[in-house]
Amino acid sequence: MxxxxxxxxxxxxxxxxxxxxxxxxxxxxxxxxxxxxxxxxxxxxxxxxxxxxxxxxxxxxWRESVTYLFDRYAKEVVAPRPGTKEYSLDAVKDHIRSYVRYCARHPEHARLMMQEANRDSERLKWMAETIIRPRHDANTLPLIQEVSKQVGVLGDIEPVMLLYMITAIAQVPYLLTAEMKYAHGMDAMCEKSIEAHCEAVLAFIFR
Missing domain, CATH: 1.10.10.60 (Homeodomain-like)
Known part of the structure; x- marks a missing residue:
């Protein structure tokens, strides 16, 4: 046949x-x-x-690639919305774990952001104004503000600054995997390390 x-x-x-x-x-x-x-x-x-x-x-x-990148992120990492029945602190913690695992699964996301941030280009301006700022304003910053109000996350750190601090601690191990391997013999990409990293990020935020 x-x-x-x-x-x-x-x-x-x-x-x-x-x-x-x-x-x-x-x-x-x-x-x-x-x-x-x-x-x-x-x-x-x-x-x-x-x-x-x-x-x-x-x-x-390039623009199509960036749009694809952020659309993939939106599908794989869905944040609970304050004020909905899906929202709880446990749901927020699951969201953070999901984000850390996304960073491990797709290190090219952080790498592309670093490539553009180092150049301060019109491409970065387009990405910030068209994709990043609207998504932060609609989803991420309201979530950070709600959690901060509930549990006093890291004192009185300004929400945008806290957003970028959390982004950094979630992404950096997957940008420096080779350095961690050669300097400390650590495999940042193994399941045990990723799970430990998830818990460390949560401990940092909810200490």
Missing amino acids: PVARQPQQERSENTRAEILGIALEQFSTRGFEAVSLRGIAEMAGVNHAMIRYYFGSKEAL
């Missing part, structure tokens, strides 16, 4: 997703300037013209 061919639309979507994944990895490890569309095309095994067809310019591909 002949095998049915994969529908053209599905193949197209799979190719597009593969290109986005490769682009995200390249932008996060090498930086925007060092990446070329031809290089991404070679890694994806497609014609350079196909990337132009799907995305247009390198700038447009």
